[in-house]
Amino acid sequence: MRALQLTALNTLSISEMPAPEPVAGEARIRLKAAALNHRDVWIKHGQYGGVKYPVQPGSDGAGVVESVGPGVDAAWVGSEVIINPSFTWGEREQAQGEDFTILGLPRAGTLAEVITVPVAQLAAKPTHLSWAGAAALPLAGLTAYRAVVTRAGLKTGEKILISGIGGGVALFALQFAVAQGAQVYVTSSSDDKIAKAIELGATGGFNYTHMGWAKTAAHGHAERLFDVIVDSAGGDGFEALLDLAAPGARVVFYGATKGNPPVLPMRKVFWRQLSLLGTTMGSPTDWEAMLGFVDEHGIRPVVSDEFPLARAAQAFTLLEQNGQFGKVVVTF
């Protein structure tokens, strides 16, 4: 089989290798499509903990069960499935346990024609989705669902601001919030991406590269600021988001693409009774609930671009340049 491997820092290559055999409790999946996440870019750049070369990245995949290991019901063979990349979450809904891992490091990931995973990680491919759409869903869909629904508890009619709408997770957050009946605003570095977000149901947006954008936004929404803010950029733009938070707002963050905010303005947080909520991936309960929500609302992941495995390096470049609007998919 062919697999994309990272053989050294920033060095991707396609390798030929024997297909893995499923052990007890596992299934072997012939992948139809995989999808990238920013995590794969961090791993490529050596900015993720635990990198030991070679790495076979990829957390998202959809395909067909080809064979099963000992103890697994043979009825799985031939099933069309997607893979939950959140492994060994643990017992507590509040947070993952110490054994938690994500598919694609340390375990060999989905950027390969064939992989093995425990059957417990498999779910039926949503019937309304193409292979590309199904592969686009798992990691970003799970993260967005936990952020917007489980952690923020977004309610119908609330106002939500989602930053960096070109991102894979951010776009699911938009789709879930629209489906929830919220009034959704977005930020982006691109006016074109804001226009596309409006086509998907956002009410409006702000270009975060424009000087003073948050002041303009606060002025325009002075009568009612945002009840929920979802961010994964952090950095020196984070304080501006706090200025847009309504009294009692929930500010949820699942990443820190731009690093730590230089200051945490404590007075703004306590005086406005803000809740700062961190979130990561999701539990098996979040996974089940997310799949049910996607099914119920007929949500179709936004696929930005598709690349065959042989051109997967270009898929990484697209993410590195923030060129995408939604998920970048690799097909087999």
Ligand SMILES: NC(=O)c1ccc[n+]([C@@H]2O[C@H](COP(=O)([O-])OP(=O)(O)OC[C@H]3O[C@@H](n4cnc5c(N)ncnc54)[C@H](OP(=O)(O)O)[C@@H]3O)[C@@H](O)[C@H]2O)c1
């Ligand atoms: N904790 C978790 O479980 C978890 C899960 C998934 C992702 N993450 C993290 O969340 C972040 C996004 O991941 P992803 O896979 O969705 O990434 P992605 O698809 O590569 O999207 C990145 C997006 O970030 C936005 N961005 C960049 N700089 C920004 C800034 N200064 N302010 C606001 N937005 C900015 C850009 O939006 P525009 O193009 O619209 O400008 C870009 O498209 C990464 O740091 C990732 O590691 C964490």
